[in-house]
Amino acid sequence: MNRHISPEFDRSAAASLFHGDRLRLLGQLPSGAARLVVTSPPYNIGKRYEKRSTLNEYLEGQRATLREAVRVLATNGSLCWQVGNHVADGEVFPLDMLLYPICKELGLRLRNRIVWHFEHGLHCSRRLSGRYETIIWFTKSDDYIFNVDPIRVPQKYPGKKAFKGPHKGEYTCNPAGKNPGDVWIIPNVKHNHVEKTDHPCQFPIELVERLVLALTNEHDLVVDPYMGVGTAACAAVIHSRRAAGADVCLPYVTIARDRVTAALEGRLSRRPMRRPVYVPDPGLKILRRAEAIDYPELPLADPDEPETQASETTV
Numbered sequence: 001m002n003r004h005i006s007p008e009f010d011r012s013a014a015a016s017l018f019h020g021d022r023l024r025l026l027g028q029l030p031s032g033a034a035r036l037v038v039t040s041p042p043y044n045i046g047k048r049y050e051k052r053s054t055l056n057e058y059l060e061g062q063r064a065t066l067r068e069a070v071r072v073l074a075t076n077g078s079l080c081w082q083v084g085n086h087v088a089d090g091e092v093f094p095l096d097m098l099l100y101p102i103c104k105e106l107g108l109r110l111r112n113r114i115v116w117h118f119e120h121g122l123h124c125s126r127r128l129s130g131r132y133e134t135i136i137w138f139t140k141s142d143d144y145i146f147n148v149d150p151i152r153v154p155q156k157y158p159g160k161k162a163f164k165g166p167h168k169g170e171y172t173c174n175p176a177g178k179n180p181g182d183v184w185i186i187p188n189v190k191h192n193h194v195e196k197t198d199h200p201c202q203f204p205i206e207l208v209e210r211l212v213l214a215l216t217n218e219h220d221l222v223v224d225p226y227m228g229v230g231t232a233a234c235a236a237v238i239h240s241r242r243a244a245g246a247d248v249c250l251p252y253v254t255i256a257r258d259r260v261t262a263a264l265e266g267r268l269s270r271r272p273m274r275r276p277v278y279v280p281d282p283g284l285k286i287l288r289r290a291e292a293i294d295y296p297e298l299p300l301a302d303p304d305e306p307e308t309q310a311s312e313t314t315v
């Protein structure tokens with residue numbers, strides 16, 4: 001794969017990393033050029049990289065981005081919008097709920113609402129601390145690319161065998177792993193994360209890597225209109241896809257260029273796909289305190305009651 005990085009859209013470049021507004025980059029792309037548009041837009045919560053506006057103004061801005069994103073999307077392409085909540089005066093507005101009707105008006109079809117769960121974040125004092133965000137995955141038509149094999153995860157019981165029927169004694173589950181489902185537990189990028197840059201809210205590479213592998217083929221174009229430090233572009237080039245992205249903030253574009261260069265040269269620091277979430281060693285000093293903590297008393301479990309199985313609670 002060539003290693004050319006262009007500052008404007010160039011269909012033959014490995015990556016086009018544009019400094020400027022997302023609509024100016026999208027305007028350079030021919031209709032139908034992208035197999036995947038994947039992004040995490042600003043949430044209009046006053047982060048250092050956004051101007052706070054009214055919710056209606058914000059949603060109109062998103063509508064303009066989405067309209068252009070749909071135009072540049074191939075008929076068998078996918079659009080993934082990764083969002084959390086807009087918060088105003090302590091009230092929470094889930095952005096996926098607000099963006100869904102806009103995506104439907106634009107003719108998109110929802111395939112999954114993926115819950116991304118992580119363990120670290122702000123501690124709230126007047127509501128429960130937020131520990132998930134969502135990715136709404138839409139397609140432009142019913143004929144779309146979906147390669148589940150590259151994103152399979154290990155089976156829980158790989159040694160399980162059929163105990164009756166024509167396949168008695170044979171393994172029952174796919175040795176290549178299972179479909180990862182629609183709840184993804186992937187650590188968010190905090191200070192001690194190997195992928196951390198100067199950006200306050202970057203994607204972990206694995207999050208977008210799963211989407212790139214499942215929803216595109218090699219050499220396809222992956223577009224991120226709000227690319228930040230270029231995580232989607234890195235995931236794309238690591239897997240031999242082409243990338244295009246825009247950001248209004250020059251320092252982020254500079255970091256994106258450095259990261260994509262490192263990714264193209266195979267030297268980008270990253271958390272590998274499928275690495276289990278870190279569980280602290282029970283011997284660690286940080287797990288102990290001199291005096292015991294007084295947790296509120298909980299009712300004792302009935303020792304005769306069997307533990308509930310997930311399948312029994314499914315309705």
Ligand SMILES: C[S@@+](CC[C@H](N)C(=O)[O-])C[C@H]1O[C@@H](n2cnc3c(N)ncnc32)[C@H](O)[C@@H]1O
Nearest residue numbers: 021022049202203226227228229231247248249
């Ligand atoms: C949530 S961050 C995206 C982070 C990105 N996913 C990453 O992994 O680095 C949103 C980004 O949108 C950029 N942004 C804000 N307004 C923009 C606009 N009008 N056009 C392009 N980028 C914009 C911000 O500078 C910010 O870096």
